[in-house]
Amino acid sequence: MTIQIFGISGLPEIEAASDLGGMIAASARKQGDPIADRDVLIVTSKIVSKVEGCAIELADVEPSEFAMSWADTWHKDPRVIEIVLRQSKRIVRQSGPVLIAETHHGFICANSGVDQSSSGAEGRVLVLPTDPDASARALRSRFAELGVDVAVVISDTFGRPWREGQTDVAIGVAGMHPLYSYIGQHDPHGHEFEVQELCVVDELAAAGELVKGNVSRVPVAVIRGHEWETDDAATMAPVLRDPQRDLFR
């Protein structure tokens, strides 16, 4: 089995309410790589945020006292900090200029995923899609209308504890279960596997990044040849560790 990974480039400028699925399909056709049945599409969250209007004008934001004081200490824009706080369910660590938060979805990442660099305009920031699983399902449905059966992973770039360098991970999924389980299977010596579950969607997101490069010039990667079982009820929920089971909150 050989897996192929390639990027889709040449998407037109994306605006709120654009037909993202149609644009991806058209760009793929134009570059001679039409999206095919059983492809997995890895879609950078930034373009999903743009389509869904998840951009906030800084001029419209009134920062709180807390946002102002911390922004002042660390020479940050208090309006951006205010948006980060509003996107957060909980601050996990706030140390020096670093702010690690749990987003309303339950993802833990720097600045709650608020992105100042990719908004496409000065004075505006992008926030993560409100419901990235729903975004993924909408794209999968749009491709079904176009006659193509694809799984969709919405990806973002997160840091992690202990290891330098960020990697792309999944924040939304449609069509396939996010984890692959070995639970109950045994190796040839009768031991249960030490590896119990692989987070396949995170591995797909990471693999997609290899052809995307950063900064959304190639905002979509196609992974072809990866076998997946259809699961129309799939969401990222099983990837969010129960806080009771988490030693690093």
Added chain:
Amino acid sequence: MTIQIFGISGLPEIEAASDLGGMIAASARKQGDPIADRDVLIVTSKIVSKVEGCAIELADVEPSEFAMSWADTWHKDPRVIEIVLRQSKRIVRQSGPVLIAETHHGFICANSGVDQSSSGAEGRVLVLPTDPDASARALRSRFAELGVDVAVVISDTFGRPWREGQTDVAIGVAGMHPLYSYIGQHDPHGHEFEVQELCVVDELAAAGELVKGNVSRVPVAVIRGHEWETDDAATMAPVLRDPQRDLFR
């Protein structure tokens, strides 16, 4: 640019001091996919441990009092726990039956990477290679002797905080720098990128897992078409976050 990923299977049983590079090259030829210049080889640490004799007979291990008492509480083999402790520089979390440790290399993972399931024999466990960067360099050199210029990533399967499911990450590298830096680059709007460094070797390891499946039936993945700059001095050191900069120790 299209990246191709495929597995190398059909390796003979691996024993201490086997010519691993020669075996990988021969198996690749036999399956009609000879290793080519500029391929990246993702090699599961288990087979490297076997070649390097990193197997420990449980019968030879005298557990400490501490190992015995904790193993007793959690119904574990005290000799395995003793090996985990010996492989550890420091215990990061010990909670319920879970033991997260920092290995002598500086990696943080469950059970210091001690693997009971893949040793190939009852009563024996595998530990991580002593110096996985050196293991990767030896493989890269062996391929150079065979006339092929490859980068090598030694991979293992680690859990992570906050997210369920494990993913493959790099624990050793040769030939290419482990991180790709955007530092000092600017987007079209003049903002510095929020993403500063990508951990490309972890993304390559994750991508390789997609064709390896677990349990070493396909212990090597070839990633073809990924561009990398040669760096003969590369090691994993830049990926190990300075404890001073780590909020989750």
